[in-house]
Amino acid sequence: MFDQALRILKDVFGYDAFRGDQARIIERVANGGDALVLMPTGGGKSLCYQVPALLREGLTVVVSPLIALMDDQVATLDELGVPAVALNSTLSPEAQRDIAARLERGEIKLLYLAPERLVQPRMLNFLQRLGNIALFAIDEAHCVSQWGHDFRPEYLQLGQLAEQFPDVPRIALTATADMRTRDEMIQRLHLQNAEQFLSSFDRPNIFYRIVPKEQPRKQLLSFLTQHRGDAGIVYCMSRKKVEEVAEYLSAQGFPALPYHAGLSNELRAFNQKRFLNEEGLIMVATIAFGMGIDKPNVRFVAHLDLPKSLEAYYQETGRAGRDGLPSDAWMAYGLQDILLLRQMMQSSEGDERHKRVERNKLEAMLALCEETRCRRQVLLAYFDETLPEPCGHCDNCVDGVETWDATQPARQALSAIYRSGQRYGVGHLVDILLGRENDKIKSLGHERLAVFGLGKSLAEDEWRTLFRQLVARGFADVDVDGFGGLRLTEACRPLLRGETTLELRRDPKPQRTRGNNSGPSAASQLVRSEERQQWEALRTLRRKLAEEHGVPPYVIFPDATLLEMLRGQPRTLHDMGRISGVGARKLERYGQAFLDVLADAPAALEPVADVRHEVITLVRAGMTPPQISRQLSCSEKNVYSILAEAIARQQLSLEQALELPDDLVGEIQDAFLEEEGDLPPAAALADRFADQVPVGVLYCIRAALAAELAE
Numbered sequence: 001m002f003d004q005a006l007r008i009l010k011d012v013f014g015y016d017a018f019r020g021d022q023a024r025i026i027e028r029v030a031n032g033g034d035a036l037v038l039m040p041t042g043g044g045k046s047l048c049y050q051v052p053a054l055l056r057e058g059l060t061v062v063v064s065p066l067i068a069l070m071d072d073q074v075a076t077l078d079e080l081g082v083p084a085v086a087l088n089s090t091l092s093p094e095a096q097r098d099i100a101a102r103l104e105r106g107e108i109k110l111l112y113l114a115p116e117r118l119v120q121p122r123m124l125n126f127l128q129r130l131g132n133i134a135l136f137a138i139d140e141a142h143c144v145s146q147w148g149h150d151f152r153p154e155y156l157q158l159g160q161l162a163e164q165f166p167d168v169p170r171i172a173l174t175a176t177a178d179m180r181t182r183d184e185m186i187q188r189l190h191l192q193n194a195e196q197f198l199s200s201f202d203r204p205n206i207f208y209r210i211v212p213k214e215q216p217r218k219q220l221l222s223f224l225t226q227h228r229g230d231a232g233i234v235y236c237m238s239r240k241k242v243e244e245v246a247e248y249l250s251a252q253g254f255p256a257l258p259y260h261a262g263l264s265n266e267l268r269a270f271n272q273k274r275f276l277n278e279e280g281l282i283m284v285a286t287i288a289f290g291m292g293i294d295k296p297n298v299r300f301v302a303h304l305d306l307p308k309s310l311e312a313y314y315q316e317t318g319r320a321g322r323d324g325l326p327s328d329a330w331m332a333y334g335l336q337d338i339l340l341l342r343q344m345m346q347s348s349e350g351d352e353r354h355k356r357v358e359r360n361k362l363e364a365m366l367a368l369c370e371e372t373r374c375r376r377q378v379l380l381a382y383f384d385e386t387l388p389e390p391c392g393h394c395d396n397c398v399d400g401v402e403t404w405d406a407t408q409p410a411r412q413a414l415s416a417i418y419r420s421g422q423r424y425g426v427g428h429l430v431d432i433l434l435g436r437e438n439d440k441i442k443s444l445g446h447e448r449l450a451v452f453g454l455g456k457s458l459a460e461d462e463w464r465t466l467f468r469q470l471v472a473r474g475f476a477d478v479d480v481d482g483f484g485g486l487r488l489t490e491a492c493r494p495l496l497r498g499e500t501t502l503e504l505r506r507d508p509k510p511q512r513t514r515g516n517n518s519g520p521s522a523a524s525q526l527v528r529s530e531e532r533q534q535w536e537a538l539r540t541l542r543r544k545l546a547e548e549h550g551v552p553p554y555v556i557f558p559d560a561t562l563l564e565m566l567r568g569q570p571r572t573l574h575d576m577g578r579i580s581g582v583g584a585r586k587l588e589r590y591g592q593a594f595l596d597v598l599a600d601a602p603a604a605l606e607p608v609a610d611v612r613h614e615v616i617t618l619v620r621a622g623m624t625p626p627q628i629s630r631q632l633s634c635s636e637k638n639v640y641s642i643l644a645e646a647i648a649r650q651q652l653s654l655e656q657a658l659e660l661p662d663d664l665v666g667e668i669q670d671a672f673l674e675e676e677g678d679l680p681p682a683a684a685l686a687d688r689f690a691d692q693v694p695v696g697v698l699y700c701i702r703a704a705l706a707a708e709l710a711e
Contacts, residue, residue, distance in 0.1 A: 036172050374394060
């Protein structure tokens with residue numbers, strides 16, 4: 001079974017080895033078992049049901065919440081030569097009848113349906129009559145949870161699949177689910193016997209940065225200047241703000257489109273199609289936009305308003321960098337975000353229990369914003385995952401965080417709230433603390449308060465930061481039922497009584513350099529200046545082919561595959577076939593065209609092909625493959641491939657290339673020699689040694705062994 005799955009992976013999808021739990025999940029489902037799969041966005045969830053669909057006899061039914069997602073998956077599978085269709089409301093009656101006939105003839109391997117269509121008695125009866133259902137795959141399965149951030153009522157009816165098709169295995173997949181949501185998925189989908197596969201939530205290619213709101217549009221513009229030409233998403237809370245920001249960015253020379261529920265269906269669909277099919281567009285959107293966006297080369301996600309929960313933040317930022325290449329998650333947030341969200345929650349419908357859960361989710365989101373530790377550690381801890389060491393790839397790790405003893409100013413701020421009657425906003429409270437005798441202060445008699453003028457040791461922006469942090473920490477809140485001003489909470493009593501102290505993070509100075517404000521540019525890390533011309537030539541060819549075939553460019557090849565072509569410089573179809581993401585059908589269709597572009601490279605670009613020489617030089621200097629990968633901005637897989645080739649040509653010894661324990665090398669060599677005849681491919685041992693070494697190490701050891709046996 002594993003060998004067959006590996007063959008499908010390479011021949012159809014163009015990949016050499018499974019990642020993480022993929023092999024175990026595929027084996028479980030292909031053998032008829034149920035599975036609950038929690039895997040981060042970009043982790044390869046689709047393969048977990050697409051490969052079993054090709055391994056098992058019959059039809060795989062995929063439940064998907066959005067037409068855009070279905071169409072995207074079907075287009076991708078069609079390019080791979082896999083017969084797949086989506087049955088949805090956009091099709092004419094004639095087209096639907098044609099699909100039904102093809103299903104009856106057994107010509108389709110994957111059928112994509114929305115949950116509300118699947119659970120209609122007519123559709124269930126049709127599937128029963130077919131009698132050849134091999135697998136049900138429930139994508140975005142967290143939508144079944146009423147505690148989740150993306151609840152879809154129609155998902156609640158999917159539990160009946162277990163009763164109506166008791167012998168058909170089911171796989172439920174999601175990228176976002178805490179323990180409560182997982183338990184609800186199991187209960188409502190009747191997956192009590194499913195094996196659970198919980199992958200790491202970590203997205204190491206994403207750089208996280210959260211900044212205090214000062215001039216949000218200018219801050220966003222500063223961030224975007226390092227992402228010219230990149231596709232990205234900017235999230236805003238309101239429809240009006242979406243329209244305004246999209247217009248502002250367009251006026252500043254950034255191609256931006258609006259997307260929110262208030263637009264017509266036609267315009268939303270048109271803008272979404274443009275975003276998927278064109279290069280470098282920015283979608284400015286409410287949370288109505290996102291699920292079903294399978295575009296792998298979204299290089300950044302920016303938030304101009306605070307998400308309601310860490311689940312929402314994780315899912316939205318996870319739409320960046322699905323291809324595994326460097327990407328940025330940037331957010332600006334301020335006090336008004338907190339107050340607005342708390343007001344919305346307080347006035348929302350629902351029982352007190354539900355509101356309490358929502359408040360707890362918001363508190364966790366605020367804690368991440370004000371965190372002084374590694375952001376990735378805090379984010380993963382929320383999902384019950386431990387990251388032993390700071391990530392080194394978030395703003396707190398890179399810039400460091402300065403803290404200060406805010407005990408006395410905090411008491412003054414809280415006292416100002418109390419003594420002024422717990423009915424005024426931050427602007428008025430700051431005026432009191434700074435001793436400003438304006439008309440409002442005088443008319444209210446607040447110049448006579450004991451705290452009037454006590455805060456002159458801090459500047460206005462420092463007081464505003466302090467109030468934001470006091471609200472974020474729960475020492476003060478907005479009075480929803482009264483005047484909408486700040487009021488004290490029970491949590492502030494120990495601080496006011498002098499029973500505790502308060503340490504807060506110090507906001508960075510407003511006028512920081514662009515590099516410090518925006519973090520590393522994902523775009524600048526992808527392609528070096530000397531590679532730019534050839535990179536654009538590859539993208540131009542991809543865009544031309546995509547237009548001819550009526551599919552998004554990434555369906556032809558994702559950026560990660562183009563980048564590997566750029567760095568690997570294949571010269572023959574055989575070489576091209578070794579590029580990750582180039583399967584047999586795509587090699588036949590497009591391989592020569594991309595080889596021709598690479599062969600036409602100007603002389604100035606020849607240093608790109610010399611990456612092999614650089615790798616060998618650096619490894620001889622004592623650098624490890626991960627270090628070389630970062631130094632040369634190329635994938636580790638490419639580094640290992642070059643090392644394996646150098647070992648095979650005896651330009652390097654295995655000991656020079658890799659520092660490995662002798663007993664581990666011996667164990668892997670024995671595994672290669674277990675069977676007589678030719679050495680098995682390295683990918684065949686990938687799952688066996690997945691917890692010990694990267695698959696690239698296996699290629700190197702096999703190359704050394706082959707060279708030794710050939711002597």
